[in-house]
Amino acid sequence: MNTGLKSTDYHFAGQTKKYTGKVRDVYEFDHALVMVASDRISAFDVVLPEPIPYKGQVLNQIAARFLAATADIVPNWVESVPDPNVTVGKKCDPFKVEMVIRGYLAGHAAREYKAGKRILCGVNLPDGLKENDKLPTPIITPTTKASEGHDEDISREEILKQGIVEESLYIQLEEYTQALFQRGTEMAAERGLILVDTKYEFGLYNGEIILIDEIHTPDSSRYFYADTYADLQAKEEPQRQLSKEFVRQWLISEGFQGKDGQTIPDMSEEKIKSISDRYIELYEKIIGDTFDRVDTSDIYNRIKGNIENSINLQ
Template sequence: MKAIKETNFNFPGQTKFYKGKVRDVYTIKDKYLVMVVSDRISAFDVVLPEPIPYKGQVLNQIAAKFLNETKDIVPNWVIAVPDENVTIGRICEPFKVEMVIRGYLAGHLAREYAAGKRELCGVKLPEGLKENDKLPEPIITPTTKAAVGHDEDISREEILKKGIVSETDYTKLEEYTRKLYQRGTEIASEQGLILVDTKYEFGKADGVIYLIDEIHTPDSSRYFYKEGYDELQKKGEPQKQLSKEFVRRWLIENGFQGKDGQQVPEMNEERVESISERYIELYEKITGEKFLKANTSDVYKRVESNINAALKMLQ
C-alpha cells in the first residue's frame, strides 16, 4: 500500500481523534495535535474513492516550508515535522473565521462580479474589471464556518457586530493576513508564479495569536504563471493555473459535480498516477525544489514509528 487512505493509530496519552476530509488529527494529552496529512483527495465536498500517492507529502511539506518562512511575521502552531506526512503542533482555540485574501478577480469573486455584484464582504469593487484582472489592491473577504454546508462570506462589520472576533484581535488578523500574502506573493514571484488568492486560519493559545493549519498549498491557494499572464488577459483567454483545479475539471468533464445521483468517474491506476504526478509537479513549481519521494514500502509503519519517536522527545 503506497498511499495513506486512512489511519487508525493509538498513541500514548491520546485523548481525541478527528477525521477530516484529508487529515487525520490526533490529540495527545490535550496539549499537542498530531496531524497526519493523508493521500485522500476531495473535490466538490466529496472525498474521492482512491487515494493519490505522495499527495499528503506534497501538501504537508509545502505547508511546513512556508510556515517556517513566515514565522518572523506571525508565530505558528508547528512544534515538529517528524515525518513527510505529519506535523505536530500546539493546540490553539481557532478563530471562527477564515481570512481569505484576494489580489485578482478570480474564482468566487469573479463569479459574484459577473453576476453584477460590486461589493463582497463589505468591500467595494470598481467597475470595468474582467476575470483574472489584478485588483487595485488586495482585498480581504473573510468567511465564517457554516454549521452545515459551505463556508459563508461575512464582512468585517458583521464579525465585530456579532462578537465573533474582538476588534483588537481582528485588527491583528487583518495585519497578519496582509503581511503573509505579501510574503507569499514575493516567494511565488521568485518561482515565476502569481499568488492569486489564498486563505489563512488563526488560533489563540495563552493569549497569543498563532497561524494554524496549512498555508500557500495548491489546496488552499490559487496560482497563475507569470509568463504569458498579460498576453492571455489582453486576449481574454483563461489563465494557466497551478491548483487542484485540474482535478475538478476532469470530474466536471465526466459528469460529476458532487450533486445527488451523480457518480464519481472511475479512477483507474493510470488516472491516479497522473494526478500524483501533477501534485509532484505542483510541489516543484511552488517551492523551486526537487521532490524527494518518501519511503512507501510500509507507509503506515513508517508514519506511526516517526510519530511515536517524536512524542517521546516531547515528554
Template sequence: MLESTFKFPDQTAFYKGKVRDVYTIEDKWMVMFVSDRISAFDVVLPRPIPYKGQVLNQIAAIMLDATKDIVPNWVKSVPLPNATVGLKCETFPVEMVVRGNLTGHAWRTYKSGKRELCGVTMPDGLKENDYFASPIITPTTKAHEGHDEDISREEIISSGLVNKEDYEQLEKYTLALFQRGRELAAKRGLILVDTKYEFGKIGDTIYLIDEIHTPDSSRFFYAEGYEEKQKAGEAQKQLSKEFVREWLMENGFQGKEGQQVPEMTDAFVESVTNRYIELFENITGQPFKKEDVSKEDSEKKIIEVLKGL
C-alpha cells in the first residue's frame, strides 16, 4: 500500500506522515495505517516496499503488548496486518530517544570532539559502538516536517514543552521500556542499541503511542561476535533500515538539495522487502506471513472495530 484513501463515519481529521496515514474519529479514536512508503534522510523515496507496512505494524503490536505492564498504550485493536485502531492522545511534543551504545548520531557527535549531547555528558575514552555505563536519554523535538532537533531535559522543562512532573515520568517510562526491550532482544540473540519512544496523555494518564522496537525506530546489533568485533575495531552486524541509507549514500544521495534519488530497480525493491521480512523474523522469532487485504475488506473491518468502541 502506497497510501490509503478512506473516509470513515464520524471522521474528524486526516494526517499523512512520511510513512503513516492517520485518521481521527470523533476526536477520540485514531486509525493508523502503516503504508509501504519508505523514507530516508527525511525524504520519502519514490517506490513503495511491499509488506513493509505489515512488518512495522505487526512488530509494533507485539512489542506494545509485551510492555503494557510498564505503561498503558494507545492500542485497542489490530484488525488488519497494516492497521491499528486506538486512543487519540494529546501528544507530547518531544521524542524520547534512548541510547545504550555510542552509535549513530551520538558517535558522530563524539567523533567531532564534543562530549555533550542533549545536555548529557559522555565520558572520554570510548570507541564507536561501546556501551555507555548506563543508557542515556537524548530527546529531540517532534517535527511534522523536516528534521527533529536535539534538545536537553532542562530546555524542555524551562520552555514549558513538557512540565517537570510529566517529563520525569517520561524518563522513568523510557528507561523501563528500554530495559524491557533489551531483555526481549537478548532472548533473540540481539542487542537493542538505541530507539525512541513517543508518549501522549488523556486526562492525567500518560500513554505510550505510535510504534516501538521496530527496525525503523530502533537499531539492533547481533550479540554473537559483538565483543570480538569491538576488540578488532570492526563494524558491528546490525538489524535496522541502515542498509537503505547506506545504499543511498553509495549512490550519491544524502537528502541534500539538488541531489536526485537513485533509481530503485525491481531487484532492489525486492531485496528491501526481503530484508524487512528478515528483520521481522529475527526480532520477533515468529515466521512472517504475507497478507493481502482489499480496500473494501479493510474498510469493513475498520468500521466494525469503530462501532464496537
C-alpha cells in the first residue's frame, strides 16, 4: 500500500496558530495561511479512521486548477502551490455560511425530498420529482459553517434575520455562487460530465469578497457522466457518479450515517485502494490529464520542506 498522510504537526517559524479540520491542517501566520490537504476522508461530518493515499493531492490540484480558471469571476485566496498537497494564500475572515448550489435533486436534497420535504433552505421544490432529476433552475441551499459537529441547513431569510451575513454582502455571495456554478457547469460539459451540485466558501480580505478553500473537487461537488444520464434517468436506475457519494452509499449499506450509537465500519486495504482509485479516476476525468502519483514514501517531511522553502521565499 502507498502511504497516506493522516495528520501533520509542524511548527514553523512565525506560525501563530494551527487549525485541524476534517480534511485539512491549516497553519496560520500573521498575513498568510498554509493549507495542507491530508489524505483523511470524512462523510456525514465524521472523519473515517484510515487515510486514502493520493486523496489530498487530488483535492489540492483540482482546486488549484479551478480556482485559477475562475479568478476572472471572483478573486481567490491562492498565492502559491508549493507542494502537491499544499496551498499557501491570503488570510481571510471567512463568512460563517457555505454556499451550496444544486442543479439536480441528488444526495442530501434527494433524501430530504424522499422524506416528504418540499421546502429546502427556504426554497420551494415542485412535486413529482425523481431522484437525480434536473431542477427547473439551480437553487442555493446554504448551510451554517459549524466549528464542530454537523453543518446545518439554513434559509436566506434566517441568515439575514440572524445577521450572519449582511444583506448587501449576501446578495453578492449569491451572484458569485451562480456565476461560479455556471462556469463549473461549462467546464464539466467539456469533459463529458454534469456538475450536479457543489459548495463555495467565501471570506473578506481588506474589505473585498474572496473565494476561499477548494472548489469543484470530489469532496465539495457531485458529477454525473453526461452520456448515460438520460438513459439511466428514464430507467430510474442510479447515475454513474464522480463524487464522494459512493463512499456515503458504502457507509449507509454498512449501517452508518454518522448518527449517535452507530459504528464506523472497518476499512480493508482493498476498500482503501478502491476509494483511492476512484479519486484518481475523478481527477483524470475532470482535468483531462494523467494523474502524476508523487512519491509518498516520506510524504510528511516532503511537505514540511516545501512549506519551509515557500515561507522563506515569501
